[in-house]
Amino acid sequence: xxHTIADMPEGFGGEGFFATSLSKAIGLARANSIxxxxxATSCCGIEFMATMGSNYDLARxxxxxxSFSPRQADLLMVMGTIAKKMGPxxxxxxxxxxxxxxxIAVGACASSGxxxxxxxxxxxxxKVIPVDVYVPGCPPRPEQIIDGILKIQELVKHxxxxxRYSPExxxxxxxxxxx
Ligand code: SF4
Numbered sequence: 001x002x003h004t005i006a007d008m009p010e011g012f013g014g015e016g017f018f019a020t021s022l023s024k025a026i027g028l029a030r031a032n033s034i035x036x037x038x039x040a041t042s043c044c045g046i047e048f049m050a051t052m053g054s055n056y057d058l059a060r061x062x063x064x065x066x067s068f069s070p071r072q073a074d075l076l077m078v079m080g081t082i083a084k085k086m087g088p089x090x091x092x093x094x095x096x097x098x099x100x101x102x103x104i105a106v107g108a109c110a111s112s113g114x115x116x117x118x119x120x121x122x123x124x125x126x127k128v129i130p131v132d133v134y135v136p137g138c139p140p141r142p143e144q145i146i147d148g149i150l151k152i153q154e155l156v157k158h159x160x161x162x163x164r165y166s167p168e169x170x171x172x173x174x175x176x177x178x179x
Pocket of ligand 1: 107
């Protein structure tokens with residue numbers, strides 16, 4: 001297993017000292033300790049298993065701890081076709097996760113319904129929950145899934161501490177009838 005050292009956040013350094021803002025320090029810690037909850041329903045989930053395997057080793061990014069309990073997860077990874085009947089279940093899992101939380105739609109099905117333009121399939125999970133990053137492909141390669149996670153890490157790193165209390169965020173949740 002290899003280890004990497006996280007980059008320092010922006011700040012001021014000198015002989016024997018380094019100073020930054022609390023927001024950046026917390027962002028750094030959060031971004032490098034994300035606990036993903038894999039919500040896998042079909043083929044994209046198999047691609048995710050490859051991403052977790054030793055060849056691609058997602059744990060390199062400080063996220064080896066998969067959580068199958070929504071209360072101990074802060075990144076929801078939705079992989080696969082989501083039938084409309086599954087929509088309320090997905091929403092329930094999302095609402096059970098503690099704030100702050102992020103969501104990746106992995107693959108064409110989770111992002112837009114994919115090739116299943118039919119009455120029974122949700123045409124993208126953003127019909128029921130907010131999404132932070134979309135990963136294209138059918139299925140996406142592990143490199144693309146990793147790229148999606150790196151993008152989430154960037155979002156997490158730079159998210160202001162007050163964002164979750166902002167009127168804009170409350171408005172977003174109200175739009176999804178979650179707040
Ligand atoms: S995007 Fe393609 S590979 Fe992924 S779940 Fe849908 S059909 Fe399967």
